[in-house]
Amino acid sequence: MQGLKIVLIGYGKMGHVIEKIAQARGHQIVLTIDRGEEALFDDPRFASADVAIEFTAPAMAFDNCLRAIERGIPVVSGTTGWTDRQPELRARCEAGEGTVFWSSNFSIGVNLFLQINRRVAALMQAAPNYHLSMDETHHIHKLDAPSGTAITLAEAILSERPELTGWELSEEPHTGLLPITAHREGEVPGIHTVTYTSEVDRIVLTHEAFGRQGFALGAVLAAEFAHTHQGWLTMDDMLQLG
Ligand SMILES: NC(=O)c1ccc[n+]([C@@H]2O[C@H](COP(=O)([O-])OP(=O)(O)OC[C@H]3O[C@@H](n4cnc5c(N)ncnc54)[C@H](OP(=O)(O)O)[C@@H]3O)[C@@H](O)[C@H]2O)c1
Missing domain, CATH: 3.30.360.10 (Dihydrodipicolinate Reductase; domain 2)
Incomplete structure (x- = not known):
């Protein structure tokens, strides 16, 4: 696959490991957005991205994913603790309004x-x-x-x-x-x-898990998958293990 332009939403422990693994797989991190930097969603670098990867906090995940899909950018989210808000997002994706790949665990x-x-x-x-x-x-x-x-x-x-x-x-x-x-x-x-x-x-x-690498690699693989698939995506769609 040709290198993707990736935005990292949340540049904490997971964001940093994802950055290294994405770069090692030939992708480019064009922008990072951390707490208090919401204005960057309207930065031209965000609009230029192929996919966003979101690892933040339960209270922020829904809004972050919504901002991405409203701007036409597929988003991979690994943030946990916000399943109550996911049905709304899922419905929007299933209605063709955007692409969200969420998993509680990308390993x-x-x-x-x-x-x-x-x-x-x-x-x-x-x-x-x-x-x-x-x-x-x-x-x-x-x-x-x-x-x-x-x-x-x-x-x-x-x-x-x-x-x-x-x-x-x-x-x-x-x-x-x-x-x-x-x-x-x-x-x-x-x-x-x-x-x-x-x-x-x-x-x-x-x-x-021995470290965060397994989660981060799975999130980058999910970003590659979200680049070529639409709607509400899960690990079952990507891995076909069932
Ligand atoms: N699905 C998986 O495979 C998987 C694996 C590991 C972790 N997780 C989950 O991923 C999430 C993040 O984990 P982590 O270990 O990376 O946490 P972390 O080190 O706390 O990183 C979260 C980052 O997001 C930032 N942030 C907070 N609010 C934000 C906002 N509104 N917009 C943008 N950035 C914001 C935080 O900034 P501040 O430090 O200023 O708050 C921090 O830099 C957690 O929910 C965790 O449970 C999932």
Whole structure:
């Protein structure tokens, strides 16, 4: 693929890693927009971009994505914690008004982990004596809990477990709900664990990210995909793992 002109909306921890990976893949960062720099959405460099990549904060993501699609620029967003605002954006994209590629986790490994968990959840239907729980650990700077990835993982598992009606952030599980516990420690990039416990044994599935590179590479691959596809896009569309 020919090098893309990319705008980074949010130039924090993820923005910096994405910049390095995008450049290594032959793309050009034409502009970065950080907090308080909203005027740059009307900069000619924004209009010249092929795609924007947005990693900011839950309260800002919706407006940032909207600004991009209103200016005809496809946007890849990895910001978590704003799923309540996404249906509106999705509807606009599905009506042909723009392109948004959102994922709670752009790591290819995590998306494989999601599919593994979907299949294990279906298999474990035959073993109702195993109690299911989920645990996630992230760095202390993370604003949302449980993580967006934990919620996506829970939704994937719940789709295979009709006897469970939802998930809850709780150490004390209620019947019919999938309990999720969240921990915030040091600079941990992200650990997600799904556990099935019976009276006699335990089955544990864990994904552990070693750094931010896996998320950043996935976001750049998503930007390349969003350049050639339209509408509301997801990792399922790009990876076709299902
Ligand atoms: N989907 C994935 O694969 C994935 C992976 C990792 C992280 N994430 C998510 O990505 C988001 C960002 O993570 P991060 O670790 O990069 O956080 P971060 O280091 O805090 O970076 C966020 C950056 O966005 C800036 N910002 C805040 N409001 C903005 C606005 N209105 N417009 C433009 N920029 C703004 C922040 O500026 P200030 O510092 O001034 O606030 C900061 O530079 C979080 O929601 C996180 O959960 C997703």
